[in-house]
Amino acid sequence: MPVRLPITTAAAATAALLLTAVTGATPAAADHARGGGPLDRVTFGDPYANCTIGARGPDSVVYPGTEVEPYLSVDPRHPKRVVTVFQQDRWSDGAARGLAAAWTKDGRTFHESTLPFSACAPGGADYERASDPWVSTGPDGTVYASGEGVDFTKSTRSALLTVTSHDGGRTWENLTTTHVDEEPFFNDKPSITADPIRRGTAYQVWDRLDSAPPSPSSIDGPGYISLTRDGGRTWSEARRFVDTSTVPNTQTIGHVIVVDPRTGTLYDFFDWITSSDDLSTVTEAHYAVVTSTDGGKTWSAPTTVARDTNVPEVDPNDPAKTLRAAATLPSPAIDPRTGALYMAYEGSDFSGGAYNSVQLVRSTDGGRTWSRTPALISPKGVPAFSPSIAVDKRGTVALTYYDLRFLKPGNTTTLPTAYQLATLPHGDPRFRSERRISRIFDWLQAPNAGGYFLGDYQGLAAAGDGVRAVLTEANSGAPQNRTDVYSGSLRTR
DSSP states (O other), X not given: OOOOOOOOOOHHHXXXXXXXXXXXXXXXXXXXXXXXXXXXXXXXXXXXXXXXXXXXXXXXXXXXXXXXXXXXXXETTXXXXXXXXXXXXXXXXXXXXXXXXXXXXXXXXXXXXXXXXXXXXXXXXXXXXXXXXXXXXXXXXXXXXXXEEEOSSSOOOEEXXXXXESSTTSSOEEEEEEEEEOTTEEEEEXXXXXXXXXXXXXXXXXXXXXXXXXXXXXXXXXXXXXXXXXXXXXXXXXXXXXXXTTSTTEEEEEEEEEEOTTTOOEEEEEEEEEEOTTSSXXXXXXXXXXXXXXXXXXXXXXXXXXXXXXXXXXXXXXXXXXXXXXXXXXXXXXXXXXXXXXEEEXXXXXXXXXXXXXXXXXXXXXXXXXXXXXXXXXXXXXXXXXXXXXXXXXXXXXXXXXXXXXXXXXXXXXXXXXXXXXXXXXXXXXXXEEEEOSOOEEGGGSOBSSSEESOSOOEEEEETTEEEEEEEEEOTTOTTOOEEEEEEEEOOO
């Protein structure tokens, strides 16, 4: 549930969007059937259907049966053992009734469990809603899940929560509040990463927004970290590790840690956003990375990775219809053999600021320097959203994303959307190949939560000889089941 400062675009860019004729090539994959094809359906029921907690007024709308914003993790010892997490029953004005998980041991048949991050869940924490699910599996098979508990009516709390599972996501234990605040502080966009070589170690990172000092029209949003070294039984006191106080009206968002399995070096990626004095416009934005070589005890100063050139996410045929995807959120990955770093993100460099594409940058020297210019991954002339990235064990870079290549000029009633897989052998865009992995669905059927909402992110992870994806699709004519989550194992060669 990101709190984002506005990123403006010129009127000329909006006009260009109106004129964009979005067309596409013949799809490379057939539509998958429910429960078949390259993807398997993950979500079937609604464990929170009878929960009445969380409404905060007549303008609060809950979308029953919706599952959005999924993430996933694959057991490094058993690639068919997968855990996905997602929001269940999204609210229009922030967060969901709760978070849930789905797990499989055979890579195809998923079973659901509840995550105890809100009062809607059995034995759940005392928060009205929950958001921002994330999951990661350690080298011993311990699964770490994290999320955010939030209140809107009885208080204004926001808390960072974690649990662990020792049976592949079937049951959860060690519910821990790693940090909690009330207004004017707001904690946002936590992620969790299990260390691949330090047994029992995991890192939770997020941004902590402070809108109090020195006036109501100012903001500070440093990065915070908490970590466990005993398999999630206890977590360290949260502390600031990315400082924004030296630049007025600056926040970070989208913190994600990746770990070099050869050296143990930690890399935390995030977006750095500075706004004008009245917070009405963004004056500077870029993606950055900080590094730790001692297991998260100390961190380097930030290094710039790439400019953040994202523009508002909208229906290109009707810009009044706002979409909500992964703008401002980086998706990083590391090649486990060479240590090469990659970051995928939404940017408008290839459209002259008219719409977002999927872009990729690379570092081969431990994050000290990055590609001078990004590579375009999504097709030229087609708006694209929500990139996720992973590197398989052979060094093939895989990216997944939504795009609008099937939208025809003049169509303002539906928004045909599909999910694509692009693969780059050894990260080389010159040898890029692509195929569609989802059916074509209407994005405008999704919940409207600050925009038509499939999630602020989707998920992709290395798995066996390929990668494993998790994504949200919208359903037409199903007001009690607007979205479902799908997952599948995908070949990268």
